[in-house]
Amino acid sequence: MSALNQPQFKTPEAARSYLEALRWPNGAVCPHCGVIGDHYALQGKATRPGVWKCHACREQFSVTVGTVFEKSKIKLNVWLQAVFLLCSSKKGMSSHQLHRILGVTYKTAWFMTHRIREAMKSDGGMLGGGGKIVEVDETYFGNKEGSKARIRKLKRQGKHRGGAAMKEKNAIVALVEREGQVRAMHVPSVTQENLSAALFRNMATDSHLMTDESTRYWNLGKAFDQHSSVNHARKEYARGNVTTNTVEGFFSVLKRGLIGTYHHVGENHLQRYVEEFSFRYNNRTALGVTDAERANKALRQIGGKRLTYRRINEAA
Numbered sequence: 099m100s101a102l103n104q105p106q107f108k109t110p111e112a113a114r115s116y117l118e119a120l121r122w123p124n125g126a127v128c129p130h131c132g133v134i135g136d137h138y139a140l141q142g143k144a145t146r147p148g149v150w151k152c153h154a155c156r157e158q159f160s161v162t163v164g165t166v167f168e169k170s171k172i173k174l175n176v177w178l179q180a181v182f183l184l185c186s187s188k189k190g191m192s193s194h195q196l197h198r199i200l201g202v203t204y205k206t207a208w209f210m211t212h213r214i215r216e217a218m219k220s221d222g223g224m225l226g227g228g229g230k231i232v233e234v235d236e237t238y239f240g241n242k243e244g245s246k247a248r249i250r251k252l253k254r255q256g257k258h259r260g261g262a263a264m265k266e267k268n269a270i271v272a273l274v275e276r277e278g279q280v281r282a283m284h285v286p287s288v289t290q291e292n293l294s295a296a297l298f299r300n301m302a303t304d305s306h307l308m309t310d311e312s313t314r315y316w317n318l319g320k321a322f323d324q325h326s327s328v329n330h331a332r333k334e335y336a337r338g339n340v341t342t343n344t345v346e347g348f349f350s351v352l353k354r355g356l357i358g359t360y361h362h363v364g365e366n367h368l369q370r371y372v373e374e375f376s377f378r379y380n381n382r383t384a385l386g387v388t389d390a391e392r393a394n395k396a397l398r399q400i401g402g403k404r405l406t407y408r409r410i411n412e413a414a
Contacts, residue, residue: 101186101389106178113175114148118161120397129164129401131155165400166213176200180210181217181396185381186389189355190374215370216405217396218377220281226305229323231276233308233345234297234315236288238267239356239368268365270352270372271296274345279380282348284369290314297321310342348379 106116118126125135133154140149140158148160162168167177179200183191197207226232271293272282281300285292293314298321301307307322309315311329319325326340335341352375356363363371381387381395 101182102179107175107182110174111147113173113178114161116178117174117397118148120394121161121401126150126159126161128152128155128157129159130157164402164404166217166403166405167400168404172202172206172210176202177210178393178397180207181214182389182393184211184214184374185378185393185396187359188378189351190359190371192359192361212367212370213405214396215374216403217400219373219399219403220376220380221399222300223279224302225273225275225279225281225300227302228304229306230278231306231308231339232301233274233276233342234272234293234301235310235342235345235349236269236271236285236293237349237353238269239353239363240267240365268368270349270368272345272348273297273300274348276344280345280348280376282352282372282376284365284372288314290318294318308340308342348375351375351379 105112107113121127126137127134128137128150131152131154133152136153137150138153140151146160149158150160151158162170162174167174170177180196183196183199191211193204193208193211196202196211197204200207202210269285269288270282271285271288272280273296274280281296283296285296297307297318301322303321304323306324306326307315307319309319309325309327311327311331315325315327319327326337328334328337328340328342336343352372355375356371360371377396378392381392387395
């Protein structure tokens with residue numbers, strides 16, 4: 099049976115019941131005052147289904163109030179379909195594809211995907227600790243100059259001003275705990291200051307840091323229990339268990355999705371796309387997470403992450 103043939107994807111009423119059970123396993127939670135279970139359903143003819151009233155603060159609410167779904171005219175079952183499709187597609191799903199599948203306009207699908215990416219944002223948490231290995235690297239996305247390896251090759255041939263080219267590209271830094279999770283972020287530039295902020299905000303100092311040969315990591319590595327590196331310039335990609343292949347594997351999926359699925363990603367929206375790929379990586383099949391479980395986790399994270407169309411365009 100098709101995954102999208104489940105009851106919660108068929109009607110708004112079934113979708114609402116499913117979302118209530120998922121977000122409120124211990125009873126409805128008032129988004130206005132935080133009281134749990136002290137509420138009653140409004141039954142009037144003029145009242146929309148699924149509206150509750152809190153006994154404590156006397157405010158009305160539903161399961162979508164205070165979430166990325168709030169004040170949306172899109173049927174809730176269509177929202178759940180969109181979440182499932184975006185969560186189950188390893189390299190993402192374009193807004194054009196989504197608008198054809200769901201029967202909504204392209205503009206609506208574009209707005210929906212950005213709201214879902216907002217829900218996918220990581221709640222943080224430190225990587226590593228206890229001597230665990232954390233691989234760190236950076237990549238560049240934006241123009242067609244090519245990869246870091248190509249930039250280095252052209253610089254050696256004296257045909258390329260590498261620094262100028264990198265300024266035209268969007269930098270992405272990623273930290274990946276070996277067999278664990280990833281933290282990735284779009285940064286203005288790859289400087290020691292930006293790298294320092296990324297590392298100390300996301301990685302425990304009692305970790306084993308693994309990087310490439312970049313001199314930017316030499317001093318930063320001293321703050322961690324251990325720092326090992328491989329020299330890609332000399333075609334060294336692994337030395338025993340010292341490698342950055344894990345983080346480069348994450349970058350491979352990220353760039354294939356950005357280039358092959360989304361094609362054109364503006365700098366102002368890039369971080370949300372990075373969050374999308376990070377979310378799927380952190381809840382990947384290799385960790386025993388199914389497509390349905392991944393979608394459910396995204397739905398549990400929709401609270402407190404309102405995103406309006408005006409706010410997206412202001413960022414542009």
